[in-house]
Amino acid sequence: AQSVSQHNHHVILSEAASLELGCNYSYGGTVNLFWYVQYPGQHLQLLLKYFSGDPLVKGIKGFEAEFIKSKFSFNLRKPSVQWSDTAEYFCAALDNSGGSYIPTFGRGTSLIVHP
Amino acid sequence: GAVVSQHPSWVICKSGTSVKIECRSLDFQATTMFWYRQFPKQSLMLMATSNEGSKATYEQGVEKDKFLINHASLTLSTLTVTSAHPEDSSFYICSATEQGHEQYFGPGTRLTVT
Numbered sequence: 480a481q482s483v484s485q486h487n488h489h490v491i492l493s494e495a496a497s498l499e500l501g502c503n504y505s506y507g508g509t510v511n512l513f514w515y516v517q518y519p520g521q522h523l524q525l526l527l528k529y530f531s532g533d534p535l536v537k538g539i540k541g542f543e544a545e546f547i548k549s550k551f552s553f554n555l556r557k558p559s560v561q562w563s564d565t566a567e568y569f570c571a572a573l574d575n576s577g578g579s580y581i582p583t584f585g586r587g588t589s590l591i592v593h594p
Numbered sequence: 595g596a597v598v599s600q601h602p603s604w605v606i607c608k609s610g611t612s613v614k615i616e617c618r619s620l621d622f623q624a625t626t627m628f629w630y631r632q633f634p635k636q637s638l639m640l641m642a643t644s645n646e647g648s649k650a651t652y653e654q655g656v657e658k659d660k661f662l663i664n665h666a667s668l669t670l671s672t673l674t675v676t677s678a679h680p681e682d683s684s685f686y687i688c689s690a691t692e693q694g695h696e697q698y699f700g701p702g703t704r705l706t707v708t
Contacts, residue, residue, distance in 0.1 A: 513696055523638075523687070523699040569637065571697075582628075582697065586637040 481506040483572050485585035492560055493593050500555040500588050502544075502570035511573040512553040513582070514544055518566045526568070529553065540564070562594045596622045598690050600700035607678055607707055615673045615703045617688030623668035624690030628697065629661075632685045644671050678707040 486501040504510060514526040527538025534546040544555045553570060570585040597620040607613050617627060626645050630638040642658075644650040644665035652658045660682075662674040671690075675682055683706050689697035 515697075515699075522701040523689075523697075525696045525698075528696050581640070581643055584638050584640075 481510075481572060481574055481583045483570055483583050483585040485568075485570050485588050487588045488586070489589045489591075491591045491593065494562055495559050496592075498555070498557040498560045498564070498590070500568055500570075500590070502553045502555065502585060503551050504553065504570075504572040504583070505551065506572065506574055507551070508574065512544075512546060513571040513573070514538065514542070514553075514555050515569045515571060516566045517569070523569065526555070560590075560592050562592050564590060565592045566590060596620075596690075596698040598624075598688065598698045598700040600688055600703050602703060603701060604704040605706070607705070609679055609707055610677055612674055612676045613678055613705060615675075615686055615688075615705075617671045617673070617690065617700050619669045619690040619698070622690075622692065622698075624671075624692065625668065626691050627665055627671040628689045628691070629663060629671075629673050630687045630689070632687055632702070638687065641673075675705065678705070680707045683707045 482505040484503045512529040515523045516526045517523045526542050527536050529536045529546045536544050542557050544553050546553050568588045571582045573582040599618045601616045629641045632638050640653050641656045642650045642652045642663050644663050646665050646668045650663035665671040685702050685704055687702045689699045691697045
């Protein structure tokens with residue numbers, strides 16, 4: 480079964496610091512990859528996604544992620560975080576080959592940005 | 595972007611009663627809808643996957659007779675928690691998707707069973 484690992488469970492940063500959140504998936508076939516964000520009191524929303532093409536994906540609010548197939552990774556990055564980036568971040572992978580389209584989520588990373 | 599609504603946003607019920615939660619895709623036709631539970635400070639736990647017009651596929655450990663899912667149309671799925679108990683208290687989230695695309699999440703329903 481496919482699994483998604485997020486190595487950083489809790490991250491605390493000061494504003495303007497750089498961010499990198501790790502995400503690794505286990506499946507070796509064709510996958511669609513996603514990062515979702517859940518701001519306090521709000522519902523989950525898509526930050527960015529990778530289906531194919533350029534492995535460096537740009538998302539909303541200055542976030543980007545790089546798909547490295549050889550490392551089974553899809554790490555999320557932001558060069559300079561803001562207080563408003565405080566949220567839960569979830570990485571997800573979707574097996575695109577079997578037709579089931581059932582996504583697998585990582586356990587999430589809680590990011591706190593101090594002003 | 596696509597919008598998914600859930601109703602109610604919160605509900606309090608007595609132990610032994612049943613509660614129905616609705617999930618609607620407002621501006622697109624969702625071939626697949628997912629139901630999750632989210633515990634405090636934890637990730638999403640997938641409960642079941644439902645495709646329009648067919649029976650839901652439940653994840654291991656999820657009681658299908660307790661959590662009844664109906665996906666009658668491409669824009670509506672319902673989750674009924676039958677004979678609710680306090681341990682069913684949780685945050686229930688639905689999402690809708692067109693095959694292989696990103697999921698659009700509803701705002702969630704906070705269920706409290708007293």
